[in-house]
Structure formats: structure tokens, C-alpha cells
Amino acid sequence: MKLRCPPTSAADTPRHDGRARSAAVLGMLIAPLLASCGVTSRMEPYKQTDAVINDGEQVVILARRHHANHEAEQEFINCISDSLSKGKSGIAVHPSSEFEDKMYPWFEPSMAPLSTDDLSKLLEKPGVLEQVRETGVRFLIWLDGSTDRVASGGGITCAAGVGGAGCMGLAWWEDDARYDATVWDIKELSSAGTIHADVKGRSVMPAIVIPLPFIARPQAHACRGLTEQIRQFLTTPEGYGAGPEQG
């Protein structure tokens, strides 16, 4: 059984009445734990052009993969691609693997352009610009970052005997999802802006006979937040993203 970690500002405490003293005691024990469990997010969008996506234009989301020690997880790329294309205001998203195959070898980790100047030079190569036009992709979004465990502690001890089994203790851990989405406008051959997402999530698992995991999911939260920011970025002209948004 996994319980979703409640928002930090909405830690529910069970009602304390005379009929359920034991539940109240348990609640008093767990409430501070729940209060310590939660997600904090920070989104910093910055848009430097008034370019917006038009009908018939597509966007492709690619992971920056030239780092030795990390890269954006494929499931995170899929999460953003799927979320962005869904709904009434869905945006046409070109599948990343299909785009990499059509443009092969120019978007392999060792060959991919690192700047818009590199992109300009790439598009001058024979057949490359025509192939990009054929895909219909106007905006290229580079995702860089990862979700990492930054801290953990506590411990749980379990024991079993003839009369039964049980666990006792408390474990906690903190994950940090940090991602940068850099948006390139292929039509204008320029960088349209960046969105920085930093989502921290602390999970706790108290064990009083049975372990009760209260799981924070910062990566899922980052996916939702970043998707919404990218959607606004691509559909709202200049003026969007005037400053950091704290949540």
C-alpha cells in the first residue's frame, strides 16, 4: 500500500473525539510526520521572443545526452511529450526517436548541436533543412537534468515470531528533480528561452506494526509543472515568464 504524500500546506489531522482516543494518539504521532512530507516546487520561465506555435507546426522534445554522469530519463521525456499532446489545447509533438532516426546522425549524443550557431551550421548541410521541414518541427526543446536522491535517513526494524510480525521505526528520503528545458526556434534559428524546474519531495515511512509509506513524487510533479509551462511558453507571446514562480 502506498499513500500519496499530502501537500505541505494541507496536512490533515484526524478529529480528536472521545470515541477514538487511540486513533487520536496515532494521529498525533503521524501528523508531524505528514507535515514533514511534501513537495516544494520552483519554476523559472524566461522567454525572449514573441514566437508562438502555429497550426501545422510541431515540437520535438529531446534529452541532452552528452553528460557523463546524468541525462534526462526517457520516462520523463515520454511523460512531457504525452502530457503536452493531450487535452483540448494539445500541441502536436513529434516522437523524439522518430525525429532522431529521420535526422540521423546529426542528433546523436556526440553530434547534436550545442548552440543555435551549431544548429545554423547543421541546417546548411545538404538535405538537413529539407528534412527538418518535412518533419514539420518548428520548436526543438532540449531537456537537461535528472531526478536524484539527495538525502535519506532513519530506519525500520521488523521482527516475526509465533504470535505474529510487526515493524517499528521511521525512514525518510528526499528526492530532487531539477530540469532545464531550452527552447529553440528552428524557423528563426534562435533560442526562444528557457524554463527551469526544481521540485523537491520528501517522503516518509513510519512503521507502527505495519509500514505506512507516504510517498512524494517530485518527478511526476516536475512533469506536470514543466508541461504546463511549456504549453504556455509555446502559445503565449512575449511577456510570459516575467519572473520566477514559487509554489
Added chain:
Amino acid sequence: MRSVFSTVFRSTLTATAALLGACVSSVVVDARFPAPLIEPLPVRMGILYDDELRNFVHVEALPQQSAWTIDLGDANLALLSPLFERMFVETRTVDAVPVAPQLRDTIDGVIRPRLEKFEFDVPIGERDEFVEVWMQYQLTLYNPDGSVVTEWPVSGYGKAELTGRREDSVRRATIIAMREVGAAISTKFAEQPDVSYWLRERQDEAALSADLGS
């Protein structure tokens, strides 16, 4: 007594083989590789895929882990065949170098690719998240008469998140490394000094033939 010993020995051997069999991780790299988006070089190339490349299987026992067998035979052809077809205006497979005398006027050179080195690492620690693969091919360019023009080692590196089955992660990392090799071959082959000089010679010969013909 002898028959009892024999029975015990055979049972032990069978059990050991079964245990070893259970500890072997097998990966067959089956993938489709795209043809590169490049301009073909103006030469007719013979390609020699020898049996070692066609049936390449890497076998290795990693420390503190199981033994691994990684079958790359089909993947080698899946990578290199569309690659060379796009790299040159004309390609044909040949069986040997030097090529048969009747074929020498139909091709300008022969490429023989070999997979020289394959290394990989599957992490066992909790904090290591990536499977890594490094591989090196050796491309030998011959003249049709069998003389070597140049030998070029070309390597590729790939890493993949360690999610789900370890075999799947090794397969994904291998495919990424092979794509890197394909990227290097398709974009840097003509830039190798010996190859560049050889290409100029072929172009000069073609121009001279055209002049003489006209």
C-alpha cells in the same frame, strides 16, 4: 562402485551446468538502424563482411556477476549495410580482397569492417544508474588489387538507464554505441587524411577518363 562414482560425477556435472546456465545473461542485439542523412561519396565501393563480423558474439564473465553473451552478428549488418549504401554512390558485397580480376573495373575500393573491441559495464551498486558500452570497429580500405590504403579505428560509446531487466539496458546501451559508431563513420570517413587523398585520386582518374572519352 565405478558405476556409482560415474552416476555421481554425471549428476554433479549436470547440476553445475544447470547452475551455470541459470547464471548466464544472454542479449541478442536486434535493431533497425536508420540510413544517414548525408551526401554519397562519388566512388563505387565493395564491402567485405567476413564471418567473424556476421557471427560476432561477445562472451564475458563480469566480476561478482553472471556470465554474459552478447550477440551482435545481425546488428553489425543492420548497422553497416544501410550506412555504406548511403555513403557511396554504388556498393556491392565482395567475398575477398583482392577482388576477382573481372570485378576490378567495376569498383574503386573495398571496405572491410571488423569489430575489434567490445567492453561493457553493468553496475551492481545502488547509486550507479547506467549501463555503459564501449566498442571499437576497425575499417580497412583496400584498393581492388588488395593493397591497403588505410586502417581506421572508429569507436562508439553508449549508456542506458538501468531500469527493468539488465539485459534490456545492455541492449539499449549497445544500440546507442553502435549508432555513435555509425555517426562517426558516416561523417568522418572522408575526412581521414589517407581517405581524403585516395578520394581525390579517384576523382582525378574519373575526370581523366571522362576527358579521354570525350
